[in-house]
Every structure is written in C-alpha cells, then in structure tokens.
Amino acid sequence: MAFFIDNPSFPAGLKVIAIDHDITVLNTIEDMCNRFHYQVTKCNTASDALNLLERKDCFDVMLIDPHMPNMDAYDFVQHVTLQLNIPVIMMAVDFTTSSIMKSIQCGASTYLTKPLVEEEVKIMWQHVVRKGVTENKECEIVESLVVQECRKRGREDDKVSKETNAKKARLSWSPELHQRFLWAVNQLGLDKSRPKMILKIMDVPGLSVGHVASHLQKYRIHLKRSADETKPGKKKTKWSDSSQAEWIDQNRNDDFLAKWIDCGAGSYLHNLMA
DNA sequence: CGCTAAATAT
C-alpha cells in the first residue's frame, strides 16, 4: 500500500477487486476503472473471490455487493478488513438504514448504491489512504504501551532500573482492538477461546497474553450479565440495554468456521493452529 | 507454563 501511494503516477495502478453476481455490473466497473488506469479483477462467484484472496494476490481496495449467493458477505468483509487490512466498499441496490448499519459495523469503509457513478469509482482510492492513516495511529497507540508513562513503584530503585525504566502504560481497549478481539473469539468459538490462541489470531504487536486474558475475563463477565438479564424477570436493571450493547457480537455465529471451510477458505486459520 | 478467578490498582 505504501508502495502504491509513493508511486509518482499515484492513483493510476490502483489494484481493485470487484465482486458481484451480476456480470453486467462488473463490466461497467471495469470500464470505469480502465478509464482511470486502475487494475481491476472481476469476480462473480464467492469461491472465485475466496480463491483470489487465498492465493495472497494483493489488492488495494475491494468492491463488493453484500448480497452474494453462497456467501455471508458481512462475515467475509469482516475478514477482509481485519486480516487483509484493505478498505471494502459496499455496493447495493437498497439503502435501508439497517443494511448500511450492518455494512459499516462489519468494517466496510463506505456504502454506495448501485449503479455506481464514475466519480465514486474515480475517488475510491481515498479509502486506501484513510486506512493507512488510521492504521498508523493504531500502531502508535499499541507501541506506546511499551514505552510510556510510569508507575510509582519502588523508592530508590530508580537507579537500579536506570534507563530501562520505560514503564508501560495501561492498555486501552480501543473499539478497533475490541473488534479484533471479537473477530478472534468468533474464529475459535467462544467455548474454545483461550488467551494464547486469541492473541495469535489477533496478531497485534505489543499486545500480551495478559492483556488478552484480562479482556477475556471482562468479556465473559459482560456476557454472563447480559444473559442473566434477559432470563429471569428482572426488575429495572439500571444498565439494561445501553452500556453493554457494544460487547455483544451481533455477528456471532456458531458455524461460522464451518461456513468458511465450505467456501474453501479458512486455511489461514489452520496454518495458525498448526 | 497456561488458564482463570480474585484481589488490587488506576
């Protein structure tokens, strides 16, 4: 991506993957992309898309219709945004609030309605840039916990620890980190989730097993609370539905992994587990 | 060691 942006001919050469069941739509997109010298790869089936990404072909940005046959596009988009870390642009015929909500919540960079207009295609590289910027910020945040802030431990051991006293800051679980955490838990299944494996799947530099273990403990407590809440005839719990909403993974799906395997993907997970 | 629950700190 950095290579792409540093390229003097800038947005020319943008590598686009377009996924849509409708060939006509793909051809239209291809025409527009060619006009701006973007390299476009067309896919009209879920398995084609998965195979292309499986081969580690790299793309700068993905266009996808959320209503693909034989595929849960939202889970797919979540995978692409978190693991491949490229922006995803949804393109659908409807523009209901719930559709847009689902798309953005699973990580899409923006939501467009079909048919796409040329200007939208022309400037879609902005999402690549934005993704890179926020990514860097995220790295800084995580790195900062290695070098920053101090704790008032010990009295005279300042000499002893000397220049090594880079005390770590308290880790803040940003929404991005938490989403990544949820993603990892989803891959493993809640019951099979263990801190070490979660950490491996999250693959966030600077993050420790202890961090994940702590977060997992908190996460389980929140889940238990919300479960207990819905069951018995609880009166008016003061925090009923608002505060814990973001803790719940609305995409939770028990046979999620199975679906991926059926689609021919998911081998990256197996590689991790080996 | 790894994991979790509990205690402790911010």
Add this chain to the structure above:
DNA sequence: CATATTTAGC
C-alpha cells in the same frame, strides 16, 4: 464505578 493489572491457586 468501570476497567486494566497483578496475584494466587489450580
């Protein structure tokens, strides 16, 4: 209070 870290015990 909520949340992150540390500790204790399995």
